[in-house]
Amino acid sequence: MSLLGNLFTSSIGRKFLMAVTGLVLIGFVIGHLVGNLQIFSHPDKINGYAEFLHGLGPLLWVARIGLLVAVVIHIWAAVVLTIENRRARGPSPYGAKNTIRATLASRTMRWTGVVVLAFIVYHLLHFTLGGVEKETFKDNLPAYTLSEDYHVAGMTVVPQGKVVADVHSMMVFGFQNIPVSIFYIIAVGLLSYHLLHGVDSMFQTLGWRNHRWSEGLRKIALLFALGYFIANAAIPLAIITGKVQLHERAQPAAAAAANVTTSAR
Numbered sequence: 001m002s003l004l005g006n007l008f009t010s011s012i013g014r015k016f017l018m019a020v021t022g023l024v025l026i027g028f029v030i031g032h033l034v035g036n037l038q039i040f041s042h043p044d045k046i047n048g049y050a051e052f053l054h055g056l057g058p059l060l061w062v063a064r065i066g067l068l069v070a071v072v073i074h075i076w077a078a079v080v081l082t083i084e085n086r087r088a089r090g091p092s093p094y095g096a097k098n099t100i101r102a103t104l105a106s107r108t109m110r111w112t113g114v115v116v117l118a119f120i121v122y123h124l125l126h127f128t129l130g131g132v133e134k135e136t137f138k139d140n141l142p143a144y145t146l147s148e149d150y151h152v153a154g155m156t157v158v159p160q161g162k163v164v165a166d167v168h169s170m171m172v173f174g175f176q177n178i179p180v181s182i183f184y185i186i187a188v189g190l191l192s193y194h195l196l197h198g199v200d201s202m203f204q205t206l207g208w209r210n211h212r213w214s215e216g217l218r219k220i221a222l223l224f225a226l227g228y229f230i231a232n233a234a235i236p237l238a239i240i241t242g243k244v245q246l247h248e249r250a251q252p253a254a255a256a257a258a259n260v261t262t263s264a265r
Helices: 003-009 010-042 042-053 058-089 109-128 167-175 178-203 214-240 251-263
Strands: 149-150 156-157
Touching: 010 042, 010 058, 010 167, 010 178, 010 214, 042 156, 042 167, 042 214, 167 178, 167 214, 178 214, 214 251
Parallel strands: none
Antiparallel strands: 149 156
């Protein structure tokens, strides 16, 4: 049987697929977080960043399709391995479960994974596709013109004066909705908890963990998951508390939308 076939038909191969696709998805969530943290800078930063991504054109869709494939393979491998493990254990005498060596994070991986998947779908509808909130001021925002160049690796990728979408205001307006922010923080917390065991398992599957480095790698996984949660939660919390606000050009549109919403009620 070919090497590719073994990856999909053997338990070891499926564990390896989970680890590799998990590594790809970890890279994505880190990049996504770094991009979103630009909300704490001048609006030019995150608006220029969003325009840069959209300007990638077909390459952006290649990346999206690649991520979708990684997600599908990751979920498929997780489901198959879970079924195999249950069959291998067989019926447990006295209804007892052997969870002495299993951590709480590992035992709840599939449930946190389901919640995280639901969150990703909602998040895409809310911010990327705009399908959750029907009446928002983002549809009436004036065009945003960059006041400075946006650079990547020292190169100008979006020039000053470029008219772009006002992603900064879209994020601020979205997270001013308290229930949305609470849901976001809870979901990010579950994602971070999922990452805690996922990163640790990835080290094991890829053969990076040994007796000497085991404890240190677990601490790295814990610090990564904790740092990821804090950084993500800081975004809606900063908006709710007013640390990050709408920029001056967006405020008239927000006020007009608020008046329309009030009168509609």
